[in-house]
Amino acid sequence: xxxxxxxxxxxxxxxxxxxxxxxxxxxxxxxxxxxxxxxxxxxxxxxxxxxxxxxxxxxxxxxxxxxxxxxxxxxxxxxxxxxxxxxxxxxxxxxxxxxxxxxxxxxxxxxxxxxxxxxxxxxxxxxxxxxxxxxxxxxxxxxxxxxxxxxxxxxxxxxxxxxxxxxxxxxxxxxxxxxxxxxxxxxxxxxxxxxxxxxxxxxxxxxxxxxxxxxxxxxxxxxxxxxxxxxxxxxxxxxxxxxxxxxxxxxxxxxxxxxxxxxxxxxxxxxxxxxxxxxxxxxxxxxxxxxxxxxxxxxxxxxxxxxxxxxxxxxxxxxxxxxxxxxxxxxxxxxxxxxxxxxxxxxxxxxxxxx
Numbered sequence: 492x493x494x495x496x497x498x499x500x501x502x503x504x505x506x507x508x509x510x511x512x513x514x515x516x517x518x519x520x521x522x523x524x525x526x527x528x529x530x531x532x533x534x535x536x537x538x539x540x541x542x543x544x545x546x547x548x549x550x551x552x553x554x555x556x557x558x559x560x561x562x563x564x565x566x567x568x569x570x571x572x573x574x575x576x577x578x579x580x581x582x583x584x585x586x587x588x589x590x591x592x593x594x595x596x597x598x599x600x601x602x603x604x605x606x607x608x609x610x611x612x613x614x615x616x617x618x619x620x621x622x623x624x625x626x627x628x629x630x631x632x633x634x635x636x637x638x639x640x641x642x643x644x645x646x647x648x649x650x651x652x653x654x655x656x657x658x659x660x661x662x663x664x665x666x667x668x669x670x671x672x673x674x675x676x677x678x679x680x681x682x683x684x685x686x687x688x689x690x691x692x693x694x695x696x697x698x699x700x701x702x703x704x705x706x707x708x709x710x711x712x713x714x715x716x717x718x719x720x721x722x723x724x725x726x727x728x729x730x731x732x733x734x735x736x737x738x739x740x741x742x743x744x745x746x747x748x749x750x751x752x753x754x755x756x757x758x759x760x761x762x763x764x765x766x767x768x769x770x771x772x773x774x775x776x777x778x779x780x781x782x783x784x785x786x787x788x789x790x791x792x793x794x795x796x797x798x799x800x801x802x803x804x805x806x807x808x809x810x811x812x813x814x815x816x817x818x819x820x821x822x823x824x825x826x827x828x829x830x831x832x833x834x835x836x837x838x839x840x841x842x843x844x845x846x
Contacts, residue, residue, distance in 0.1 A: 641715045727744055793837055810845070
């Protein structure tokens with residue numbers, strides 16, 4: 492049976508059931524805690540900004556904590572949320588923190604939704620009945636699409652090989668691993684592509700710029716770069732410019748996230764390809780958690796959500812800007828919540844281009 496979150500008192504439970512049945516707000520303002528890997532990355536700022544918009548619309552007290560790219564800080568933040576007796580927790584389990592975080596929450600009878608980075612076990616299992624849902628991107632497919640586009644748009648050198656550099660994300664995370672799997676799949680289909688070297692950019696701009704500068708200095712024959720995310724790509728573009736190169740002409744770069752600055756880079760021709768929209772997962776998770784703690788549990792069949800992502804090339808920028816002003820699709824949080832709308836469609840959807 493799906494996990495039903497704890498009730499603060501018998502009286503509150505009765506009021507909650509009545510409110511949920513009528514589509515009204517719960518008696519108390521729910522408190523939902525969120526932990527993100529780092530707010531040094533634009534992606535996670537987009538993620539939390541969308542959640543804050545949803546919290547305002549739904550009447551949620553949102554507590555956002557920053558792990559600052561430190562595994563111990565991730566755990567400490569989860570401990571802090573448990574100590575605050577939040578009604579629900581949404582976190583991204585980098586550094587294999589899923590089991591630890593779920594255990595802490597389980598002991599306090601707090602429901603959890605994981606986002607972006609996969610655990611080694613499914614939601615709503617006997618081990619962690621408080622793990623109510625997962626929502627994240629199809630990372631392997633995204634990595635594959637990035638690679639295929641890159642390979643098709645770079646020219647071979649004198650030896651007939653297309654030489655690329657790879658800037659990976661945070662080591663050990665399922666996000667980085669799965670995106671790299673997509674690249675590996677494409678490499679197996681392209682014997683004319685040679686990887687000059689790989690570095691770890693930790694999914695942030697400054698680190699990516701530094702490590703790619705070193706890689707490119709040792710391999711100036713690189714004409715294509717597979718960058719694991721938007722911040723990584725921004726760092727790579729800066730490194731190339733510092734070397735007097737013109738991104739999009741001397742060296743092709745592909746990325747993932749659809750951050751605003753990367754959309755601008757695609758528009759200008761500096762970035763060949765981007766794919767994303769998955770920062771919306773935070774807002775989707777918020778709706779699911781809001782319903783969960785208001786007596787509308789996530790159905791088992793809708794507990795594991797893997798989002799297809801939206802690809803972007805220069806020829807699609809005008810359509811993208813038309814369909815998604817400011818990069819954000821229209822989204823009514825109350826319309827997607829069963830507390831407000833008993834006939835609500837699933838909280839999550841995939842971004843697609845209009846006609």
